[in-house]
Structures are given as C-alpha cells and as structure tokens.
C-alpha cells in the first residue's frame with residue numbers, strides 16, 4: 723500500500739562510501755552555531771518546550787517541537803524533561819488531530835541536522851494510505867506547497883486546540 727511519489731521501477735543502488743568521522747552538526751563542538759538556541763516562542767511554548775511552524779511546506783499542520791535547553795537527543799534529556807516529553811507530545815498530537823482530514827499524526831526524530839533536541843509532527847492526510855511510515859516525509863517534499871491561507875487556517879485550529 724505504501725508508495726513513494728515516483729514512477730517505477732526504481733533501480734536499487736549500493737550505498738556510497740561512508741564518511742568517518744562524520745562532520746560536526748550545527749550546535750556541536752567544531753560545528754556551526756546552534757540556531758535553535760536563538761528560538762523565539764513559536765506558536766506555543768511552556769517552560770520546557772517551544773512548538774514551531776516550519777516555513778512553507780505542503781502539509782498544513784506540520785510542526786516541530788524543540789526543547790528550550792540545548793541537549794542533543796533523548797539520551798541527553800534531563801530525566802524530568804524526558805518524562806515531560808510524553809505529556810507535551812500527547813498535547814501536540816491532540817491539537818493536530820483537531821484538524822479536519824488527518825488520518826494519523828506521524829512523529830519523526832532525525833537528529834542529523836542540528837544537535838539540539840527537536841522532533842517533527844507531520845499529519846498524514848486521511849485516507850492517504852500510500853503515505854504511511856517513512857513515505858510521508860517524501861510525499862511532503864514532493865507535493866505542491868500549501869497556500870498561506872491553508873497554512874493560516876491550520877495554524878488557527880491547532881493554536882486554539884492548544885490553548
């Protein structure tokens with residue numbers, strides 16, 4: 723059922739040579755400065771977390787959540803923040819589910835860009851079963867950008883559900 727937004731058949735290729743050691747990420751020693759440390763209060767925030775809307779994108783309701791504190795991953799979160807992550811994630815998921823036409827909310831943690839804890843929430847359109855699992859971010863990249871009016875409408879629903 724899952725399908726990527728490309729015409730087939732795709733040709734399998736071998737992985738290229740590895741890069742070891744890996745180059746430093748933003749916010750890591752030797753890397754560029756962390757830009758997330760300069761974050762504003764996003765569309766919602768509390769003492770521990772800031773919820774941001776990406777610039778543009780094709781799936782209105784897509785959001786990313788960052789810790790206020792500069793730590794890298796789950797393994798580095800202080801215990802109370804690690805526990806609080808479940809609470810805030812449920813709250814954000816419920817707010818995105820308040821949008822019409824959402825089948826499921828996907829949660830992605832990549833960590834290859836910036837070394838400051840953040841996760842992505844991406845709403846899978848209702849009935850779009852080809853965009854299950856890891857196909858959704860690929861579809862998100864391939865689909866035409868949402869209009870500002872569509873983004874604004876989604877923002878209003880999510881923000882009122884968070885309030």
Ligand SMILES: [Zn+2]
Nearest residue numbers: 756759792838
């Ligand atoms: Zn940072």
